[in-house]
Amino acid sequence: MSLDQHRREVDRIDRELLRLLGERLEVARAIGEAKLKSGAPVYAPQREEQVLSALVEAAPNIPASGVRSVFREVISLSIGAQMAKPVAYLGPEGSFTQQAQLRAFGSSVPSLPLRSISDIFAAVESGEASYGVVPVENSTEGVVSHSLDLLAESELKVVAQVTLAVEQCLVGFGSLDAVTRVLSKDIALAQCRGWLSRHAPNATLVETDSTAAAVEQVAREPQGAAAVASATAAESRGVPILARGIQDRRDNATRFFVIGLTANATGAKEEVTSVVLTLKHEPGALQAALSSFSDRGINLIRIESRPSRRRAWEYLFFIDFPGHWDSSAVQEAVVALKGRCEIVKWLGSYPQSAG
Amino acid sequence: MSLDQHRREVDRIDRELLRLLGERLEVARAIGEAKLKSGAPVYAPQREEQVLSALVEAAPNIPASGVRSVFREVISLSIGAQMAKPVAYLGPEGSFTQQAQLRAFGSSVPSLPLRSISDIFAAVESGEASYGVVPVENSTEGVVSHSLDLLAESELKVVAQVTLAVEQCLVGFGSLDAVTRVLSKDIALAQCRGWLSRHAPNATLVETDSTAAAVEQVAREPQGAAAVASATAAESRGVPILARGIQDRRDNATRFFVIGLTANATGAKEEVTSVVLTLKHEPGALQAALSSFSDRGINLIRIESRPSRRRAWEYLFFIDFPGHWDSSAVQEAVVALKGRCEIVKWLGSYPQSAG
Structure with missing residues (x-):
C-alpha cells in the first residue's frame, strides 16, 4: 500500500x-x-x-x-x-501536584490550583471543589505532613493514591558481575550507594552530567559499564535493565492522595486501606495493636507515627495495609484493633495506584 | 437504563x-x-x-x-x-519545556531531558535524538536567545512551534461598564494595568491570594466585581468571560520550537515561516528589506534583531510571517529580499500551533 x-x-x-x-x-x-x-x-x-x-x-x-x-x-x-466543580490541587500550575492531578483525572476535568493544603481541604469540605489532590510524602512543595494531620481531623476520605515514582535502575549490556564502572549523576549514585556497595563492590563510580548522559555513554561504550537511571531513560536508548528499584530509600517526593466527600465502595483488584489510630496508655500497646493485623495474616504496607495536635504525649499512628475496609478479613482485624486502641478512624480504601 | x-x-x-x-x-x-x-x-x-x-x-x-x-x-x-530515537528537551523532568514536549508529542513518544540548548542541537544533529524541543522566548529556564543564535548557525529546521500561553481574561457576570472592583493576584493585575486603565478607569484594583481566589470571590459576590484570570479558571467556576487577552504584553515565557533534520513540506491550514537575514551596509536597508513583504501584502508576525556572533556591528534579523516557504507569494518576496540582503536563510515553515 x-x-x-x-x-x-x-x-x-x-x-x-x-x-x-x-x-x-x-x-x-x-x-x-x-x-x-x-x-x-x-x-x-x-x-x-x-x-x-x-x-x-x-x-x-x-x-x-x-x-x-x-x-x-x-x-x-x-x-x-x-463534573460541575473543579478538582483542587496544590498549585501553582506546573507543580508536581498538578502532574498527579493530571495523572488521576486527565486534561478534560476542570482544575483549580490553590495555595495551601488546608485551602484544598476547605474547598472539598464546602463543596467548592469536587475533589482535592494533596502531596502526602516529603515533597519539595510545602510541609506535607500537614496532609496527614488534616486527614486525621477531617471527615474527608482518601479515594485514590497517585505515585510519581522515579525508580532508579541499574542498566547495561553485560551481566551484573562484569560491571567495573557505574556511571550516573552524583545524586543518583548517592541514592544507590548502599545497593551498589553490596552488589558491585569493586566497581568504580563515575559521575556524569545527567542520568541520561550516563545511559548514552553506556550505549556507546558498553564494555564493563553500567548506568544508574530511570527505566524510561534506559528504554528510550534500548539499554537492558539489570536491576530495578536499587535506590536505598524510597523516593519520598512522589506520593499524593486524592480526597473527596465519599469513601469508595470496594471494587479494584489491588486495594489499600489507610487508618489512623491512637493507643491506650498501656505497656506494649503498639505491639498488641499491630498483632490485630499479623494474627490475620495482614501485612502492613506503611506505618508512621506523628505527635497528636490535640494532647501532649499522645501520638497518632497512620497505617496502610492491603484490602478494602469492608472486607471480612479487614473488619475482623478492625474489631480486634478497636479493643486495643482509643481511636480507630478509617481514612479510606483505594486502588493501589491510579492513572 | x-x-x-x-x-x-x-x-x-x-x-x-x-x-x-x-x-x-x-x-x-x-x-x-x-x-x-x-x-x-x-x-x-x-x-x-x-x-x-x-x-x-x-x-x-x-x-x-x-x-x-x-x-x-x-x-x-x-x-x-x-520513532527509534527519543525526543530531546531542555530538562529537568517537570520543566516547562517538558510540558511543551508532551503537548507536541504526547506521552507515548520516548523523551530525553538534556541540560543545555546546545546539547539538544548536538543530539539532533548527530542523530542521537530524533527531534529537539527548545524554548525560544524569554523564559525562566536558561538563556533563551541562545536558541535563535544556534538556529542561525545550524542546518536544523524548525518543524513545529508550541505556545503554552496563559492568556489573561477579565471575567464577571455583569457588563464591563458596571465593573467597580477588579480582583486578582498582584502580578496578574500588574500585567493588565494598561488595559484596565483604558477600559475600566474608575474601578478599584483589589489584590487577592491567587487568580483562582479572585474568580471564587466574583462567583460568590458578583455585584460590580470582575476578576483577572485565565479562561480555564473562569470556565471551571462558570463565570462568563468579558474580555480576552487583556495583558499589556504577550507573556514571554511560553514559546517553544521543535527542531529536526528535515523541513516540513507544506500542508497545514495556517502556516508560519521563520527566516533569518543580514542586511547590506546601505542606508535604509531594513526598510527596503521589509518592503519585500509589505509590497506583496505579507504582514510580519514578529521581528527581532540580535548582534551577530560572527562580525562586530553586524546584526541578525529573525522574522516570522504567514505562509509556507514554498508558496508562490513567499517565494516572490524571498527573491526580492535576496536582492536587498547579504544573507537570507530559511529556518523552517510550520503550523501556527502544535498539539
Whole structure:
C-alpha cells in the first residue's frame, strides 16, 4: 500500500474513534444524571482501575502505558462532562501536584490550583471543589505532613493514591558481575550507594552530567559499564535493565492522595486501606495493636507515627495495609484493633495506584 | 437504563475503541516502514494539525480541547511505535519545556531531558535524538536567545512551534461598564494595568491570594466585581468571560520550537515561516528589506534583531510571517529580499500551533 492509502486508512479509523468518543460522551452524560439522582460519586477510581487493567490485558499488542494514556484522556472527557466543580490541587500550575492531578483525572476535568493544603481541604469540605489532590510524602512543595494531620481531623476520605515514582535502575549490556564502572549523576549514585556497595563492590563510580548522559555513554561504550537511571531513560536508548528499584530509600517526593466527600465502595483488584489510630496508655500497646493485623495474616504496607495536635504525649499512628475496609478479613482485624486502641478512624480504601 | 446497563454500554464502546487503537497501531507500523524506505520524517506536524482540526470540526458535540487531548495520545501511540530515537528537551523532568514536549508529542513518544540548548542541537544533529524541543522566548529556564543564535548557525529546521500561553481574561457576570472592583493576584493585575486603565478607569484594583481566589470571590459576590484570570479558571467556576487577552504584553515565557533534520513540506491550514537575514551596509536597508513583504501584502508576525556572533556591528534579523516557504507569494518576496540582503536563510515553515 502507498503512504496515501495508509493515511486514508488512518483517517477512516480516526473517524470511527471519534464517533465512538461521541457515543461514550452521550452515555457518560446519562450516567452523570443517574448519579446525580442517586447521589453516587462522579469519580469512581476503583471502577476506573478495573476498566484500565482489563483494557491493558485485552490488548497485549499495545504498550500498556499507551493504553493507559489514551484511556486516561478518554475517561477524562467523560468525567469532565459530569463534573460541575473543579478538582483542587496544590498549585501553582506546573507543580508536581498538578502532574498527579493530571495523572488521576486527565486534561478534560476542570482544575483549580490553590495555595495551601488546608485551602484544598476547605474547598472539598464546602463543596467548592469536587475533589482535592494533596502531596502526602516529603515533597519539595510545602510541609506535607500537614496532609496527614488534616486527614486525621477531617471527615474527608482518601479515594485514590497517585505515585510519581522515579525508580532508579541499574542498566547495561553485560551481566551484573562484569560491571567495573557505574556511571550516573552524583545524586543518583548517592541514592544507590548502599545497593551498589553490596552488589558491585569493586566497581568504580563515575559521575556524569545527567542520568541520561550516563545511559548514552553506556550505549556507546558498553564494555564493563553500567548506568544508574530511570527505566524510561534506559528504554528510550534500548539499554537492558539489570536491576530495578536499587535506590536505598524510597523516593519520598512522589506520593499524593486524592480526597473527596465519599469513601469508595470496594471494587479494584489491588486495594489499600489507610487508618489512623491512637493507643491506650498501656505497656506494649503498639505491639498488641499491630498483632490485630499479623494474627490475620495482614501485612502492613506503611506505618508512621506523628505527635497528636490535640494532647501532649499522645501520638497518632497512620497505617496502610492491603484490602478494602469492608472486607471480612479487614473488619475482623478492625474489631480486634478497636479493643486495643482509643481511636480507630478509617481514612479510606483505594486502588493501589491510579492513572 | 440502570447504571449497570450504562456501564455495560461504556465497556462495549471501550472494547471497540481498543480494537480500533490496535488497528491504527498496525497501520502506523506499516507507515513507519514505508517512511523508513522513503526517508520521509516520522513526525509530520503539518499533517497532524490538519487531522486534528478536521476531527474537531467533525465533532461539534465534543469539547475541542477534549478531542485534541484524546487524539494527541492516540497519535502519540502511533508515532511512538515508529520513532527509534527519543525526543530531546531542555530538562529537568517537570520543566516547562517538558510540558511543551508532551503537548507536541504526547506521552507515548520516548523523551530525553538534556541540560543545555546546545546539547539538544548536538543530539539532533548527530542523530542521537530524533527531534529537539527548545524554548525560544524569554523564559525562566536558561538563556533563551541562545536558541535563535544556534538556529542561525545550524542546518536544523524548525518543524513545529508550541505556545503554552496563559492568556489573561477579565471575567464577571455583569457588563464591563458596571465593573467597580477588579480582583486578582498582584502580578496578574500588574500585567493588565494598561488595559484596565483604558477600559475600566474608575474601578478599584483589589489584590487577592491567587487568580483562582479572585474568580471564587466574583462567583460568590458578583455585584460590580470582575476578576483577572485565565479562561480555564473562569470556565471551571462558570463565570462568563468579558474580555480576552487583556495583558499589556504577550507573556514571554511560553514559546517553544521543535527542531529536526528535515523541513516540513507544506500542508497545514495556517502556516508560519521563520527566516533569518543580514542586511547590506546601505542606508535604509531594513526598510527596503521589509518592503519585500509589505509590497506583496505579507504582514510580519514578529521581528527581532540580535548582534551577530560572527562580525562586530553586524546584526541578525529573525522574522516570522504567514505562509509556507514554498508558496508562490513567499517565494516572490524571498527573491526580492535576496536582492536587498547579504544573507537570507530559511529556518523552517510550520503550523501556527502544535498539539
